[in-house]
Amino acid sequence: MTEHDEHDLGERFHALRREDAAAAPALRATLAAARAHAATTPRRRTLALGAAAIVLAGVALALLLARRAVPTGLATVRLNTPTDFLLALPNEDLLRTVPHFITIDSPRRTP
Amino acid sequence: MSPEAPELDLEQELDQLHPAAFGWALACCAGDRAAAEDALQASYLKILDGRARFDGRATFRTWLFSVVRYTAAGQRRRAALRRWLPLAVLAATPDGRPDAATEVARADGTRRLTAALATLPRRQREVLHLVFYQDLTIAEAAEVAGVSLGTARTHYERGKAALRKLLKEELE
Numbered sequence: 001m002t003e004h005d006e007h008d009l010g011e012r013f014h015a016l017r018r019e020d021a022a023a024a025p026a027l028r029a030t031l032a033a034a035r036a037h038a039a040t041t042p043r044r045r046t047l048a049l050g051a052a053a054i055v056l057a058g059v060a061l062a063l064l065l066a067r068r069a070v071p072t073g074l075a076t077v078r079l080n081t082p083t084d085f086l087l088a089l090p091n092e093d094l095l096r097t098v099p100h101f102i103t104i105d106s107p108r109r110t111p
Numbered sequence: 112m113s114p115e116a117p118e119l120d121l122e123q124e125l126d127q128l129h130p131a132a133f134g135w136a137l138a139c140c141a142g143d144r145a146a147a148e149d150a151l152q153a154s155y156l157k158i159l160d161g162r163a164r165f166d167g168r169a170t171f172r173t174w175l176f177s178v179v180r181y182t183a184a185g186q187r188r189r190a191a192l193r194r195w196l197p198l199a200v201l202a203a204t205p206d207g208r209p210d211a212a213t214e215v216a217r218a219d220g221t222r223r224l225t226a227a228l229a230t231l232p233r234r235q236r237e238v239l240h241l242v243f244y245q246d247l248t249i250a251e252a253a254e255v256a257g258v259s260l261g262t263a264r265t266h267y268e269r270g271k272a273a274l275r276k277l278l279k280e281e282l283e
Contacts, residue, residue, distance in 0.1 A: 005275055012278075013243035016221045017134055024133040025148060027126050031159075034152035038160070 121158060124171050131245055135176050138240040139183035142225055146190075150183040157182065169254055173247070176255040180237070227277040235270030238263050 089095060125132070133151060140146035154175070157163040163178045165171060217225065228236050234256065241252035253263035 006271070009271065009274065010243050012220060012224045013240070015218070016224055017131075017244050019217060019221055020134040020137055021130040023144075024130045027122075027129040030129070030148070030152055031122075031125075031155055033148075034156040034159075037152060038156050 125155060125158070125175070128172055128175055131172070132175055132179055134244060135240070136179050136183060138237065138244070139180050140187075141229060146183070146186060150179060150186055153186070154179045154182045170251075172245075173251050173254050176241070176245070177257070180255060180257075223278065227274055230277060231270055231273055232266075234258070234262075235266045235273065238266040239270045239274060242267060 132154075133147065136147035136151045136154075137144065140150055154163070157178060158165075158175070165174050168174075169177075228239070231239070237256050238249070238252050241247045241255055242249060247255070249263050249267055250260055252267070253260045256263060256266075258266070
């Protein structure tokens, strides 16, 4: 890029700057609008927070009702804890096939 | 304000820089006048109520431009979020394009320039604006854009070449 090109770009940007400056709102109006906006913002924030609280309460209520609607039978539930594997014996399947003695309670014979 | 922060008459400083700040806000909002005015109002409010504090580490101008850029970016993110919400159909949200009224009011030469600028990546556009429009150095532009000097220089060179090419193509 030549120096002339750069100068030309600068001229174009300066023309844009002049147009923007002519169309810029007055500082006083901008500040007044900013202050007016600030005055309404807390009310809007309160409304937004209220709406959010209502939505959250609705969701919580819906979840509560949904949980009540589904009966949970404790007898049908088996709780698996993370440490259950510690109770498992090594080669448990093999041990299950080994016959074991049974004791029969019979009346002792006297000679 | 920190103990080293210079005492400034903020309104007087803003008054001096207001036209330049409006031009920068327009650049940050891709030429959307309403969005630029909103960004500028929010920026001034942050400065006047002390949420944004000038600590004297940079010049007041580069600091003000950083605040405007940051505020405009926040508004852009919120506008993008609102477009995804179902209620977006009820309110006009800025879509990051120049508004028609602003474009019509421009002279031919500047309209061509803004159209060419709109096709460039945001970073390149920002650095070119800061250097050519605001007459900042590349180092100051880097500070405002929140990038390193090397990155700003790369954006500047690439953006300048691309803009020159686009403007030449349009004339031919």
